[in-house]
Amino acid sequence: MIPAYPPLPGTAxxxxxxxxxxxxxxxxxxxxxxxxxxxxxxxxxxxxxxxVAGLLARHFGLARSAVSYAGRxxxxxxxxxxxxxxxxxxxxxxxxxxxxxxxxxxAATRNDRKLRIGSLRANKFVITLRSVEAPRGEIxxxxxxxxxxxxxxxxxxxxxGRDGDNFEQACAWLLGEKRVRNRSMRxxxxxxxxxxLFNRVLAERVGEGSxxxxxxxxxxxxxxxxxxxxxxxxxxxxxxRARHGLVHPTGPLPGQHRxxxxxxxxxxxxxxxxPAAELIAALERQGLKAQRRALRVMPRNLRWQWRTPDxxxxxxxxxxxxxxxxxxxxxxxxxx
Numbered sequence: 001m002i003p004a005y006p007p008l009p010g011t012a013x014x015x016x017x018x019x020x021x022x023x024x025x026x027x028x029x030x031x032x033x034x035x036x037x038x039x040x041x042x043x044x045x046x047x048x049x050x051x052v053a054g055l056l057a058r059h060f061g062l063a064r065s066a067v068s069y070a071g072r073x074x075x076x077x078x079x080x081x082x083x084x085x086x087x088x089x090x091x092x093x094x095x096x097x098x099x100x101x102x103x104x105x106x107a108a109t110r111n112d113r114k115l116r117i118g119s120l121r122a123n124k125f126v127i128t129l130r131s132v133e134a135p136r137g138e139i140x141x142x143x144x145x146x147x148x149x150x151x152x153x154x155x156x157x158x159x160x161g162r163d164g165d166n167f168e169q170a171c172a173w174l175l176g177e178k179r180v181r182n183r184s185m186r187x188x189x190x191x192x193x194x195x196x197l198f199n200r201v202l203a204e205r206v207g208e209g210s211x212x213x214x215x216x217x218x219x220x221x222x223x224x225x226x227x228x229x230x231x232x233x234x235x236x237x238x239x240x241r242a243r244h245g246l247v248h249p250t251g252p253l254p255g256q257h258r259x260x261x262x263x264x265x266x267x268x269x270x271x272x273x274x275p276a277a278e279l280i281a282a283l284e285r286q287g288l289k290a291q292r293r294a295l296r297v298m299p300r301n302l303r304w305q306w307r308t309p310d311x312x313x314x315x316x317x318x319x320x321x322x323x324x325x326x327x328x329x330x331x332x333x334x335x336x
Contacts, residue, residue: 001154001199002206005330008142010134012312014334018045020128021077023324025070026317028121035112038085038094045102048075052103053083059099060085070119071320074158080106084115120320122300127324129312134332136306142331143304143314150245151330152206153297155195156323166192174282193283194253197276201251202295204272211249212296214242217263219250221294224319228259228292250292254280258290297322 015021031039038060044052049072057064066086073079094108132139160166170189172178180186205211214220218231220238223246231238241247252258252269260266273280299316307313314331318324328334 001152001326001329002203003330004152004206004211005142005145008134008138008332010132010332011335012129012132012134012332014127014129014328015076016128016130018076018078020130021074021324022079022126023073023077024080024124025073025082025120026122026124027070027082028119028320031109032112034110036086036088037111037114038087038090039109039111039115040083040085040094040105041080041107042083043078043080043104043106044073045078046075047102049073049081055100055103056083056085060087062087068115070115070117071123072158082115082119084111086114118320122317122319123324124315124317125324126313126315127328128307129314129328129332129334130310131335132310132312132332136309139312139331140304143302146299146327146330147302148245149212150248150296150298151327152202152211153248153294153322154199154202154326156325158323158325159195160192161188167196170196171279174279174286190283190286190288193279194255194288197254197273197280198251198293200276201269201272204268205249205251205295208268212242214238214247214249215263215265217261217265219259219261219265219292221248221250221292222246223248223294223298230259230262245296245298248294248296251295253291253293254283255288255290256284259292293321299327 042052049069053067053069054064057067062085067083069081069083071081073081094105096105096107098104157164166189170193173180173189174193180189202211214231214234216231216234218234219228220231221228228250238247252273254273261269297318299318302316304312304314316327
């Protein structure tokens with residue numbers, strides 16, 4: 001992934017402690033307050049989301065399939081996220097409190113439907129960087145730049161698996177070199193394949209300096225929206241809206257029935273994706289519908305505070321599906 005801004009001199013330490021990476025989910029709906037599903041807000045440390053789902057199933061005497069969530073969160077972090085438990089006929093109330101070491105229920109209600117991946121509107125982050133050895137003034141300037149101009153909307157390393165080989169596994173499966181029977185793993189590999197192809201297009205746009213500009217022929221997307229539209233001609237009005245972060249260029253998530261850009265943007269995507277033509281055909285055979293994703297994301301409510309001369313705390317909000325690690329990477333090179 002090519003960074004959008006020149007790297008700053010110096011380094012910092014990230015994730016020394018779980019509380020150095022705090023994430024809070026923001027639901028995209030208001031719970032109904034009744035229904036067949038318990039809706040629980042949990043705070044966890046040292047647990048994967050999937051492990052907590054299994055814990056909840058055992059704790060409440062349910063099948064694992066009765067527990068769902070809206071997004072996966074890091075293990076090495078302090079995360080507040082939502083889970084739903086399908087328990088028709090269960091009238092008991094769930095009280096706040098610890099249910100295991102590192103897992104605590106902090107709120108409970110009911111809902112008329114289960115949580116699904118994508119039910120989130122956003123995630124709030126509070127990130128602490130320690131032992132910062134980069135110039136403070138330069139970091140402050142970079143944060144101002146990120147607040148006003150945004151950052152590339154790359155998929156982060158988490159999308160590619162613990163060992164970073166999900167894309168290679170996806171290629172092996174989709175191109176017939178190996179079998180993958182597990183349905184959940186198939187979904188994970190399909191996501192990794194499309195994420196890698198999107199990142200390649202975004203990296204090309206970053207390299208040529210057009211990742212934050214709307215060009216003629218573009219498929220553009222309004223901020224905080226998933227719908228996109230064709231740009232016949234990139235006029236001054238559209239350019240102004242792009243400068244203010246109100247509209248963004250987009251890149252492809254390959255699949256069937258794609259709305260392809262035209263002109264120089266279409267030519268760029270064709271060139272970048274040409275080596276993956278066989279893989280894209282395999283994705284289409286899987287029945288995936290083509291989508292577009294914004295190339296840029298604006299970190300909202302971006303605030304920062306120097307807690308000590310070498311300890312920086314940064315808070316911000318990103319739409320669901322965007323990665324805090326990409327913002328950190330644009331601030332300073334980190335040590336773990």
